[in-house]
Amino acid sequence: MSNLTELVSRRRSAALFEEGANGPDRNTLQALIDLAIQAPNHRLTFPWRFHVVEGADRETLGALWADEAVTKGWAPETARAREQAKLLRAPQIIFVGVVSDPDDPVRQREDQAATSAAVAQLLLLLEDAGFAGMWRTGRMVVSDAIRDALAYQPGETIEAIVYVGRRGNRTPPPRLRPPVARVVTWGLHPTPLASPTAKDAVPR
Numbered sequence: 413m414s415n416l417t418e419l420v421s422r423r424r425s426a427a428l429f430e431e432g433a434n435g436p437d438r439n440t441l442q443a444l445i446d447l448a449i450q451a452p453n454h455r456l457t458f459p460w461r462f463h464v465v466e467g468a469d470r471e472t473l474g475a476l477w478a479d480e481a482v483t484k485g486w487a488p489e490t491a492r493a494r495e496q497a498k499l500l501r502a503p504q505i506i507f508v509g510v511v512s513d514p515d516d517p518v519r520q521r522e523d524q525a526a527t528s529a530a531v532a533q534l535l536l537l538l539e540d541a542g543f544a545g546m547w548r549t550g551r552m553v554v555s556d557a558i559r560d561a562l563a564y565q566p567g568e569t570i571e572a573i574v575y576v577g578r579r580g581n582r583t584p585p586p587r588l589r590p591p592v593a594r595v596v597t598w599g600l601h602p603t604p605l606a607s608p609t610a611k612d613a614v615p616r
């Protein structure tokens with residue numbers, strides 16, 4: 413187990429995973445999700461849902477997704493195979509849903525925030541357990557084909573798509589973040605912060 417400071421500094425998104433390496437087994441992944449949902453959750457609404465897709469289901473879901481993407485004009489027919497292969501980028505893919513109350517905008521924000529907090533914890537926990545993760549979004553978060561295949565409830569939204577695998581010996585690109593002083597103010601009536609841009613970012 414890692415020291416928290418070291419773990420947070422080490423965690424990186426993995427765009428590609430080690431070929432042929434498995435993700436965590438079901439018991440391990442469930443234990444990591446159990447820790448992830450210890451994240452803060454106002455009013456104890458328990459809004460997070462974790463729909464795990466692995467093995468051959470990834471190909472089936474990839475075909476359904478590619479059909480939808482082409483039919484809806486999100487991708488050209490020539491990109492069908494590329495879209496289908498997106499679900500094969502990792503041995504496991506976790507579609508993280510939020511169940512909230514669409515008529516209560518404050519609760520919706522809280523539930524989305526609680527779910528994002530759980531996803532951030534899950535990424536750290538995966539790293540700590542020797543795996544790697546990648547939080548992705550894009551049009552898949554509004555895919556009816558994916559919602560249908562994973563039995564999303566009415567009102568449940570896809571908050572994150574977490575790809576899980578082993579990093580292998582790939583070195584992630586430098587981590588770019590702005591100097592912290594660019595995003596912090598102290599006290600009342602501070603000078604408004606100018607939004608940092610990519611050119612303000614420094615490798616860590």
Ligand SMILES: Cc1cc2nc3c(=O)[nH]c(=O)nc-3n(C[C@H](O)[C@H](O)[C@H](O)COP(=O)(O)O)c2cc1C
Nearest residue numbers: 423424425426427546547548549550572584587588
């Ligand atoms: C809400 C959210 C959505 C993201 N969606 C994508 C995505 O669709 N594609 C992608 O390549 N990365 C996505 N990312 C990952 C970021 O690109 C990544 O965190 C960023 O490049 C910083 O790298 P690091 O996580 O290694 O520090 C997403 C991250 C968050 C928080």
